[in-house]
Amino acid sequence: MASYVALSGGVGGAKLALGLTHLLPPQDLTLVVNTGDDFEHLGLHIAPDLDTLMYTLSGLSNPDTGWGRAGESWQCLDALAELGGETWFRLGDRDLSVHLQRSLRLRAGVSLSDVSAELYTALGIRHRALPMSNQAVRTQVHTDGGTLAFQHYFVRERCAPRVTGFSFEGAATAQAAPGVLEALRAPDLAGVIICPSNPFLSIDPILAVPGVRDALQQCTAPVIAVSPIVAGLAIKGPTAKIMEELALAQTAAAVAAHYGTLIDGFILDETDRHLAAQISTQTLRVSCAQSVMVTLDDRINLAHTALDFLRTF
Amino acid sequence: MASYVALSGGVGGAKLALGLTHLLPPQDLTLVVNTGDDFEHLGLHIAPDLDTLMYTLSGLSNPDTGWGRAGESWQCLDALAELGGETWFRLGDRDLSVHLQRSLRLRAGVSLSDVSAELYTALGIRHRALPMSNQAVRTQVHTDGGTLAFQHYFVRERCAPRVTGFSFEGAATAQAAPGVLEALRAPDLAGVIICPSNPFLSIDPILAVPGVRDALQQCTAPVIAVSPIVAGLAIKGPTAKIMEELALAQTAAAVAAHYGTLIDGFILDETDRHLAAQISTQTLRVSCAQSVMVTLDDRINLAHTALDFLRTF
Numbered sequence: 001m002a003s004y005v006a007l008s009g010g011v012g013g014a015k016l017a018l019g020l021t022h023l024l025p026p027q028d029l030t031l032v033v034n035t036g037d038d039f040e041h042l043g044l045h046i047a048p049d050l051d052t053l054m055y056t057l058s059g060l061s062n063p064d065t066g067w068g069r070a071g072e073s074w075q076c077l078d079a080l081a082e083l084g085g086e087t088w089f090r091l092g093d094r095d096l097s098v099h100l101q102r103s104l105r106l107r108a109g110v111s112l113s114d115v116s117a118e119l120y121t122a123l124g125i126r127h128r129a130l131p132m133s134n135q136a137v138r139t140q141v142h143t144d145g146g147t148l149a150f151q152h153y154f155v156r157e158r159c160a161p162r163v164t165g166f167s168f169e170g171a172a173t174a175q176a177a178p179g180v181l182e183a184l185r186a187p188d189l190a191g192v193i194i195c196p197s198n199p200f201l202s203i204d205p206i207l208a209v210p211g212v213r214d215a216l217q218q219c220t221a222p223v224i225a226v227s228p229i230v231a232g233l234a235i236k237g238p239t240a241k242i243m244e245e246l247a248l249a250q251t252a253a254a255v256a257a258h259y260g261t262l263i264d265g266f267i268l269d270e271t272d273r274h275l276a277a278q279i280s281t282q283t284l285r286v287s288c289a290q291s292v293m294v295t296l297d298d299r300i301n302l303a304h305t306a307l308d309f310l311r312t313f
Numbered sequence: 314m315a316s317y318v319a320l321s322g323g324v325g326g327a328k329l330a331l332g333l334t335h336l337l338p339p340q341d342l343t344l345v346v347n348t349g350d351d352f353e354h355l356g357l358h359i360a361p362d363l364d365t366l367m368y369t370l371s372g373l374s375n376p377d378t379g380w381g382r383a384g385e386s387w388q389c390l391d392a393l394a395e396l397g398g399e400t401w402f403r404l405g406d407r408d409l410s411v412h413l414q415r416s417l418r419l420r421a422g423v424s425l426s427d428v429s430a431e432l433y434t435a436l437g438i439r440h441r442a443l444p445m446s447n448q449a450v451r452t453q454v455h456t457d458g459g460t461l462a463f464q465h466y467f468v469r470e471r472c473a474p475r476v477t478g479f480s481f482e483g484a485a486t487a488q489a490a491p492g493v494l495e496a497l498r499a500p501d502l503a504g505v506i507i508c509p510s511n512p513f514l515s516i517d518p519i520l521a522v523p524g525v526r527d528a529l530q531q532c533t534a535p536v537i538a539v540s541p542i543v544a545g546l547a548i549k550g551p552t553a554k555i556m557e558e559l560a561l562a563q564t565a566a567a568v569a570a571h572y573g574t575l576i577d578g579f580i581l582d583e584t585d586r587h588l589a590a591q592i593s594t595q596t597l598r599v600s601c602a603q604s605v606m607v608t609l610d611d612r613i614n615l616a617h618t619a620l621d622f623l624r625t626f
Contacts, residue, residue: 043356043417075386075406076413083435085414093388093406100389101398104356122396 002028002190004307005183009034009202010049011066012228012236013195014056015293019303020193021057021127022296030183031129032212034197035112036139036168036205039151041089042080044099045106048151049202050116050131051098058123066236069094088156113177128179132206135174139205140167150201159238163245166200171208184215191310192216194225196291198239199258200246207262216262222313224265224306227252230292231271253279256286265309267291267302285313315341315503317620318496322347322515323362324379325541325549326508327369328606332616333506334370334440335609343496344442345525347510348425349452349481349518352464354402355393357412358419361464362515363429363444364411371436379549382407401469426490441492445519448487452518453480463514472551476558479513484521497528504623505529507538509604511552512571513559520575529575535626537578537619540565543605544584566592569599578622580604580615598626 004024008017008031017031034049048067055061055069062070072092081087091099098119105115111134120129141153143161153161184192197203203225207213216223232250234240240250248254256266256279266279269291280286289305290298317337321330321344330344347362361380368374368382375383385405394400404412411432418428424447433442454466456474466474497505510516516538520526529536542565547553553563561567569579569592579592582604593599602618603611 042413043420044413069392073386073388073406076389076409079382079407079410080414083410083414083432085410085417093386093409094392096389096406096409097392097396097398100355100357101393101396104398107356119396 001188003030003183003186003188004028004191004193004310005030005032005189006193006195007032007034007197007203007206008049008053008195009197010037010052013049013197013202014053014061015299016193016195016226016302016306017053017129018056018296019293019299019301020306022300023303023307024127026126026128029127030179031127032180032183032206033129033131034202034205035131035133036137036201036208037150037154038136039138039149041151042086042091044096044103045112046089046091046099046151047102047112047116047131050129051095053129054098054116054120054123054125057120057125057127057129060123068092089151111177113179130177130179130183132177132180132212133174133209134177135170137171137174137205137209138169139201140169142166154201154238159241163242165246166204168205168208171205172210174209176209176211180209181211181215184212184219189219189221191221191307191313192219192223193306193310194223194259194263196226196228196235198228198234198237198242199255200239200242201237213262222264222310223262224267224309225255225259225263226267226291226302226306227255227269227272229255230269235292251275256284264313267306267309314501316343316496316499316501317341317504317506317623318343318345318502319506319508320345320510320516320519321362321366321508322510323350323365326362326510326515327366327374328612329506329508329539329615329619330366330442331369331609332606332612332614333619335613336616336620339439339441342440343492344440345493345496345519346442346444347515347518348444348446349450349514350463350467351449352451352462354464355399355404357416359402359404359412359464360415360425360429360444363442364408366442367411367429367433367436367438370433370438370440370442373436381405402464424490426492443490443492443496445490445493445525446487446522447490448483450484450487450518450522451482452514453482455479467514467551472554476555478559479517481518481521484518485523487522489522489524493522494524494528497525497532502532502534504534504620504626505532505536506619506623507536507572507576509539509541509548511541511547511550511555512568513552513555514550526575535577535623536575537580537622538569538572538576539580539604539615539619540568540582540585542568543582548605564588569597577626580619580622
């Protein structure tokens, strides 16, 4: 038996995660998902990355927007606007059912990981996705206009403020959710894949949960990351903009440098092949692949590449 | 100046309340609304009678169902069903916005009466509707199968269990919402109208709030009730069935007897004119009217009749 762990944020990470689920049986894959973007909104617990992954794996995701559900309607939010309620965070009618059910179960004392398992199972997903923690870890975005909660930065302010740094409120006292550290310490662990998610906003919060970074450092299996930056552009979201604001080169090389000795391998997009020599070191091997995932085949192919790469260590 | 108070439950009461708002300016009418049907569902505070009245007064009500909103959709609940969530209480997508906003405001510490005022105002309603109390008073239905919370009896069990009695949990320690007792004690109070709502399930909870019954007994203005029973039939809801189960005659006379000395006048439907002599006493006058309200004109006409009747005392 060989088991794998993948760390994932939202859209980009979910694409590769979907590919992995096509290649690995449920018992061989544990997805660990960022919950630093979670927030309370309209009295509901919103877990954007857990939901994006859930909708992606269950085939319910909206391929046009990259977030939310296909065939969504907006009756509730339209009516809420008439009441003067907050509508900057777009919650579709069908999506709302998830937030209602999750919030109800959380208030009943059920853990986030158990609620997520219930929701994923209800939607027919057999692979295991774990929130990074059952405690609240909330990404704070420090900007030249002050500190913003992640969704306020990301959705309400549309990433406009200039970023100066990040912090993960609650991380120091949070615990990894049941199963996370166990998966990273499994005797049959054959590899860890850091999905092509935003390193600062999607992966760093996971690494900030006590025990996770150490488990990655200490595991004997190889850890690889897939670059979310291709040809100096973020495939999705504000990664490149943030890197510029943090005075980092907007390159895959800077992403690899950010992960540093945590990773043993790095997957570059073919278009960035010229960076391979610059990135590779005695302890970091580089592989190139078609990493822009448009079709399902792209997702499966990249997952194949990642698993093949892991097997070369 | 002459002010009026109307006590109302849901559908039937809301119809007459709508008629009254067409005849009285906002400052001359206070609607006091049953909240004994309120309950927590899916983590939301649902206030069926406040909402039925709000939708009726704002023109948003669904004329076909008698509850909920016109042009409603059910995407959220359909998706919730796929998640295994509770769907026996039908919450439409647009209706949900009200429950979300109310629950959010209540959790922020705003009182039910203030939240209701915000919601009514947002929907353009200028007349004042007060919940009977800002504290939880919860109607319990005692049946041969045990005690049920009101909505479980009314919606989930569809009024099937045989009723043996009612109690109003929390009533003893509740306070009338701000404005309720003041309206009943107003020096210019010209009359109180008990709308044609279920006496046991919609009006008795209001009367159970400390101070309300006394204020009605002590006010010098006349108190009249409009019979919800016409020709032995409840115009809406389970009133007649409940009266049978409580071994009461299913007649307007039994409703008048239920209110007893609380009321000074009683409006019977024309079809029940033969009961007038039986009902009227030295302290209870009876008036007959077309009380089945199908059109808006019916609502306004019955409101006219009630106000005219009050002016004869």
